[in-house]
Amino acid sequence: MAETKTQQVAEVVIPTKWDILIGRLTGLSKSFYLALGLFILMAIAGVGAGLHAMYIGYHHAYNVTREVPWGILISTYVFFVVTSTGLCLVSSIGHVFGVKDFMPIAKRSVFLSIVTIVAGFTVIFFEIENPFRMAIYNVISPNLTSNIWWMGTLYGAYLFFMILEFIFLQLDKHKVATYAGFMGVISGIAAHSNLGAVFGMLHGREFWYGPYMPIYFIASAIMSGCATILFFTYLAHRVNSERIDSAVSRALEVTTKVGILAICIIMFFTAWKMITGFVGTEGKTEAFMTLLAGKYALNFWFLEIGMGMIAPLVMYILSKGKNLKMIFAGSALMIFGIFFMRYDLVVVGQIVPVYYELGVNEYETLLSYSPSIHEILVVLGGIGIVGTVFLLGEKIFNAHKVEEHEYETATSALKVLEPIKTETSK
């Protein structure tokens, strides 16, 4: 009897995991719930628009055509998966390869890499006409020469490993988590270079064609990854009303440095892409001209170059890796700019009609595409998913904390890490 009593008392004192969870999600600030509500609405609107489009038929709902079959949904998918790969790569510097400066940001990055790829998959789900067939025939009728097949399959594997890694991190099983993380990096890089090759190997599309595409994609992933980590880490501290401690600010400082390097690499690529754009057929040159001085010039100069590269580069440098507000603002601009970078890549690659140089009346001018309301809503839905899950994640996983003493003993590259312990529920 006495024993049962003590047990009962103990049960009352120790809250269940469920109680902790509820506790973390209640009693938060108004602005938190407001932001959460907004993102949930966006996600619902996006999924709703996608389902509606599916119901009435994509050709009624979307503005993609026979001549421009890939629109903003493909570019948004690219945007999300590039971001995801970037998050995975940058965060792996810490917890897979043991550079301890990067560790404080690791868990959040792994979490966000899962969220962003899920958002990407959601968007592409509403772009592919028969997603259910894909589940079957990708497995029973694989085409090994297809970059799209490899990309899809490897991203599937990537998602699997990233989820495993995250789970093991939560369970404090750090050795396995590191293995899973390593597999995630491998499959992420493989998937991502295949995505680059999807574009780079299309002989008939000169704007994309070229062997540099896969490398460009990887460099650009790192750039996206840095911006996203910096953006969300700062934001998370605001959301959690916490001060940024010295370990985290050190992590942000090194991430800023990697970001600067990545921007420079991408600037270099972009400059050469433009210069080589003038070597080739008339159609290819025209496509580059629309970027430089035509219809897409605003996108290119203002959004891609200005907001996506120059402004963040300047701000990152001026911040000296320490002025976090400036880094945050620079990262926000960069993410915004990168979104259009992907859009331009996908759309401008298709605006030159395949028969352009034949000089026929039907294809005298460049083609055009602008997204429909349905397409825009689906894109917003993807953003809504990221926002919602990010906010919930901050609370549910207790700000993705990595305690200082836990990464202090980190070993160097490739050696399996000393465990990074999660903060267990008190």
Add this chain to the structure above:
Amino acid sequence: MIPKKLDLKDSQIESPDLLPKIERRKFLKMGFAVTGLLAGGKILSLLSIANKSFAFSKEQYPYKPHYSMLIYQNRCIDCELCLEACIKTNNVPTYGYRTNILHRKVSMAVDQQVEFIPVLCNQCNRPPCVTGCPTKATYKDSKNGIVMMNYKKCIGCKTCMTACPYNARYYNEEIRSVDKCDFCYTNRLSKGLTTTACSEACPAKVRIFGDLSNPGSELYQMIHQVEKTVWVIRPESGAAPNVFYTRG
């Protein structure tokens, strides 16, 4: 410097007729097919035929029959009977097409004339659509070389549409799959007919359909006349088309 837009409209982009006969013969002997002239004849487009599956050399056709089409570009009068026949035979919806007629202004000495260019799937020998398709929903038939569709496998990713250098594909909402010309294989050839619907319907004998690997066929003989120049559209796409064009 940004090169000025070349005025290709009048430059006989795929009309190597300008090339003296003797020159053409020389190129053929060297194992080249003349595939086009650009920029008012300043650039000659050749295609090596020695080791390519685009082969003109007689033993090298990879398929048996190697279905192919020769289009007499100057004969087309834009009556569009071929398009009608295609739509009827293959159940093509109004928003799509498997074959089309393109129009091009040709400035002549006296007045402006329009030239009509029939286009359709080239049943490429190295088809980027087939390479790119993730699920083998589109594939090159190993016997006759026709690029076919297996509708039920198509996931609708539209990679093939992006990859095709000839705009030969469209998404068919009714069958929920990409659709394209199959040289009427499904609806005619497989049922014992010997030619395509478009070819049969054409009153001007523009579209000559046949087996490029059969020296007895009309198509074979027309394509292999040394005096006759044949060309393909966009040879630089690397897809090695099986639809040839000529004048005469």
